[in-house]
Amino acid sequence: MWSKKMKNADVVVIGGGIQGLSNAYYLSQRGLRVILVEQGDLANGTTSRSDGDNFVCDAAPGFTTSFTTAAVKLMVELVHNIGYDVDWLEKGAVMLAETEAELAVAKEIYQAKIEAGVKVRFMDQKDVHDDEPNTAPDIPGGLEFQEGGSLSPMLLAFALGEHIKAMGGEMLRFTKVTGFGFDQDGAVNKVITDQGDILTPRVVLAAGIWSTGIAKLAGLDIPVTTMKGDLLVVEPGVYITRRKTMEIGYALVRNENSGVERKITPFMQQHGVGFLVEPTGSHNALIGFSKYPADTVDSNCRVVNAIARRAIRFFPCISDANIIRTYSGLRPWTPDHEAIVSETSIPGFYLCTGHCGNGITNGPLSAKCLAQIMFNEPADFDMSKLSINRFQNQQ
Numbered sequence: 001m002w003s004k005k006m007k008n009a010d011v012v013v014i015g016g017g018i019q020g021l022s023n024a025y026y027l028s029q030r031g032l033r034v035i036l037v038e039q040g041d042l043a044n045g046t047t048s049r050s051d052g053d054n055f056v057c058d059a060a061p062g063f064t065t066s067f068t069t070a071a072v073k074l075m076v077e078l079v080h081n082i083g084y085d086v087d088w089l090e091k092g093a094v095m096l097a098e099t100e101a102e103l104a105v106a107k108e109i110y111q112a113k114i115e116a117g118v119k120v121r122f123m124d125q126k127d128v129h130d131d132e133p134n135t136a137p138d139i140p141g142g143l144e145f146q147e148g149g150s151l152s153p154m155l156l157a158f159a160l161g162e163h164i165k166a167m168g169g170e171m172l173r174f175t176k177v178t179g180f181g182f183d184q185d186g187a188v189n190k191v192i193t194d195q196g197d198i199l200t201p202r203v204v205l206a207a208g209i210w211s212t213g214i215a216k217l218a219g220l221d222i223p224v225t226t227m228k229g230d231l232l233v234v235e236p237g238v239y240i241t242r243r244k245t246m247e248i249g250y251a252l253v254r255n256e257n258s259g260v261e262r263k264i265t266p267f268m269q270q271h272g273v274g275f276l277v278e279p280t281g282s283h284n285a286l287i288g289f290s291k292y293p294a295d296t297v298d299s300n301c302r303v304v305n306a307i308a309r310r311a312i313r314f315f316p317c318i319s320d321a322n323i324i325r326t327y328s329g330l331r332p333w334t335p336d337h338e339a340i341v342s343e344t345s346i347p348g349f350y351l352c353t354g355h356c357g358n359g360i361t362n363g364p365l366s367a368k369c370l371a372q373i374m375f376n377e378p379a380d381f382d383m384s385k386l387s388i389n390r391f392q393n394q395q
């Protein structure tokens with residue numbers, strides 16, 4: 001426990017994942033006295049169980065593509081300014097079609113991205129194989145996204161933590177939020193933890209999959225659930241491809257908007273299995289992906305096996321690679337697959353959660369935009385799109 005004296009902060013951020021750390025980072029930059037509360041160590045949750053892609057390829061058209069394009073630019077700036085090695089690899093990404101029907105989808109994605117100002121190239125069968133000879137010979141084409149890169153979310157989390165400390169922010173690790181206090185007008189004025197209380201006029205709830213339970217402690221109902229994903233780690237030093245490569249099915253599965261039938265088994269369909277490979281800065285490669293409702297992070301062997309089979313379909317050389325471990329994470333999921341970056345009906349109580357499969361990419365920009373909401377500044381984006389009201393209006 002702390003000393004009997006209560007702590008004081010201008011803002012308390014709940015959660016030491018990418019969202020909490022990004023919020024604490026940008027609020028500290030504004031000169032606020034920030035306390036971040038984390039029940040475990042930094043990156044205890046989904047942030048350390050993801051891969052670290054920062055691309056716009058699979059973003060839904062419209063607001064999400066514009067927001068993600070700006071988020072990727074901000075991430076590039078951040079990793080160049082942060083002064084820590086976060087395993088950043090800035091080589092763009094490739095999306096492969098498996099069939100002519102998927103190639104038609106690739107053309108549609110290409111057109112929409114060009115109109116949104118995204119740097120993308122359409123690749124025919126020859127382009128794909130010239131670009132990476134390891135690609136299966138019958139792959140008919142794909143897209144090359146020239147901007148964006150990948151990083152280690154864990155390294156980024158700890159780098160942000162160092163900056164927050166250097167700016168005077170306090171990080172209370174292994175400290176669990178258990179309740180809130182309110183003044184006579186209903187505004188939040190206290191965060192209660194298992195180690196003591198913190199007086200504060202502002203709270204940012206950024207607790208990923210735990211946000212729903214913590215919001216309830218404040219009397220708020222928010223629709224964040226869990227959506228599992230599994231990843232395989234290839235032994236170091238095995239060359240598969242030089243940059244992030246995924247199947248067009250990545251966009252189809254993530255956005256559930258296609259009508260195009262993928263050439264996969266019913267089991268794969270049921271578990272949202274598809275192919276991605278991502279070389280990492282530590283000379284491994286990550287192989288994914290899956291997407292299905294579940295609430296444990298235990299690896300599911302059948303899903304892992306299905307992912308491996310799917311990967312070999314696109315890159316036959318993967319059948320010779322040793323997989324040294326697997327891991328799984330739970331995406332903080334929302335009904336419309338968009339994040340919640342929002343004020344709430346409780347004065348001083350803000351939400352930065354539900355970032356689904358894009359929370360690493362969109363973390364820093366979400367935090368910047370939430371600070372604009374908090375201080376009534378002109379917003380860079382129409383943040384009503386990410387407001388909690390979009391769900392409450394539906395009830």
Ligand SMILES: Cc1cc2nc3c(=O)[nH]c(=O)nc-3n(C[C@H](O)[C@H](O)[C@H](O)COP(=O)(O)OP(=O)(O)OC[C@H]3O[C@@H](n4cnc5c(N)ncnc54)[C@H](O)[C@@H]3O)c2cc1C
Pocket residue numbers: 014015016017018019020037038039040041042043044045046047048049050051052053054175176177178206207208209210214228229230231328329330331332352353354355356357358359360361362
């Ligand atoms: C397999 C997989 C691959 C992914 N790949 C990508 C990718 O390539 N690119 C991308 O952009 N996104 C990706 N994502 C999504 C991304 O990982 C998440 O959106 C993001 O990590 C969510 O971050 P967060 O800070 O909201 O949650 P978390 O990282 O889970 O942080 C929440 C924190 O809150 C803490 N907490 C909970 N309860 C309490 C409490 N009572 N008191 C104090 N602290 C508490 C937890 O311990 C946790 O550390 C992937 C996700 C998965 C599962």
